Amino acid sequence: MNLIICLTGEAEQLAFLPEIASLGAGIELGSYGLAGIRSEQQWEARVRLHQELRARFAGPLAIHGPFLGMEFAHLDHLIRAAVQRRLDMLFDVALQLGAGRIILHSGYTVEMELFDLDEQWLTGNISFWQREIQRWADAGIQIVLENDIEKSPDLLIRLVDGVGAPSLGLCMDIGHQHVFSSLDAPEWVRRMGRRLLHVHLHDNDRTGEAAEERRAGRWPIHGRLYPPSSPALPGRA
Numbered sequence: 618m619n620l621i622i623c624l625t626g627e628a629e630q631l632a633f634l635p636e637i638a639s640l641g642a643g644i645e646l647g648s649y650g651l652a653g654i655r656s657e658q659q660w661e662a663r664v665r666l667h668q669e670l671r672a673r674f675a676g677p678l679a680i681h682g683p684f685l686g687m688e689f690a691h692l693d694h695l696i697r698a699a700v701q702r703r704l705d706m707l708f709d710v711a712l713q714l715g716a717g718r719i720i721l722h723s724g725y726t727v728e729m730e731l732f733d734l735d736e737q738w739l740t741g742n743i744s745f746w747q748r749e750i751q752r753w754a755d756a757g758i759q760i761v762l763e764n765d766i767e768k769s770p771d772l773l774i775r776l777v778d779g780v781g782a783p784s785l786g787l788c789m790d791i792g793h794q795h796v797f798s799s800l801d802a803p804e805w806v807r808r809m810g811r812r813l814l815h816v817h818l819h820d821n822d823r824t825g826e827a828a829e830e831r832r833a834g835r836w837p838i839h840g841r842l843y844p845p846s847s848p849a850l851p852g853r854a
Contacts, residue, residue, distance in 0.1 A: 619677055621645045621815075625652075626667045634674045643677030645720065646670070649707070650684045664710055671714045678714060679815070682707045684722040684765075689749075690741025691724075704749070711758055718759045720788050720815060723776075725767055739772060743779035754784035761815040763788035766797050770808050777812050786814035793817075 622637050624630050625648040637644060646667050653663035671678065683703055691697050711719055729738045746760075753760055762773060762785070773787055787809050791802055798805070806813060 619643050621677075621679060623647055623681075623817075624670070626663070626670045628666075631670060631673060634670070638674065638676055641676075643679065644670075644674060645679040645681055646714075646716075647681040649680070649682055649710075654683050654685065654703070660706065664713070667710070667714055678716045679718040679720060680707070680711055680714065680716045681720045687722060688724040688726065689745045690738065708752065708756075711753075712756060716758060718761060718815065719753070720761050720763055720817075722765045723762045723767065723773055725765060725772065727766060735772060739775055739779070742776050746776070746780045746782070746785055750780060750782045750785050754782065759784050759786060759814060761786045761788040763790050763815075763817065764793050764797075764805075765790070766793070768798050769800055770805050774808060774812060787812045788815040788817060789813055790817040790819075792819045 620640060620642040621644065622633075622642050623645045624633075626646055648663060649660075653660045686696070687700055687703065688696065689700055689704075691700065707719065710716075724742065725738060729735055750760060762776065764770060764773060764787075767773060770787070770789070777785055777787060789802075789805055789809060794800075794802055794805055
């Protein structure tokens with residue numbers, strides 16, 4: 618299993634790269650979700666920032682993609698077109714930076730449960746990822762779908778199994794699980810099994826997503842959480 622350090626790529630973080638490399642760790646680059654999506658100029662600025670970081674770091678690299686409004690099988694065809702364009706932009710960035718893994722929120726929203734649309738969501742997303750995953754696989758890039766507001770991992774498990782592609786797996790965000798699910802984290806891990814390729818480890822007080830230091834939150838971090846045979850992050854292409 619690879620240790621992955623989450624960074625946004627700001628200039629002040631470059632000083633940490635030698636230490637991260639000495640640990641044999643990889644990097645997960647974020648900030649496309651909030652800072653990069655506001656305009657074409659901001660997206661391009663974010664890419665340039667990450668290109669500078671990549672030039673100084675040759676280790677394994679993952680990218681956390683945009684998440685606001687990223688509903689891959691949305692009923693509205695205009696929204697689907699916008700989501701596809703954003704995903705195309707992310708694909709180009711992944712190729713430029715030599716990323717081995719992309720983390721995407723599942724796209725599941727509260728409306729799915731409210732209007733009893735779970736099965737329609739599942740069918741649409743299986744169809745979408747069966748079409749979409751091949752280009753990522755051909756480029757040597759894994760896609761992992763991250764839980765957000767899901768109360769259990771079961772729908773995500775059915776999605777990954779329905780697509781049936783080795784390059785599509787799951788990311789478990791423990792902070793999200795802690796807020797939204799009554800199931801404990803070990804049960805999520807047990808159910809996900811070998812589909813679980815990536816874990817976000819952070820804490821909160823169960824009232825929301827505001828990040829807290831681990832010692833300030835309420836999640837009991839102890840013992841072994843991850844399967845010992847979890848696949849490693851692919852190296853740089």
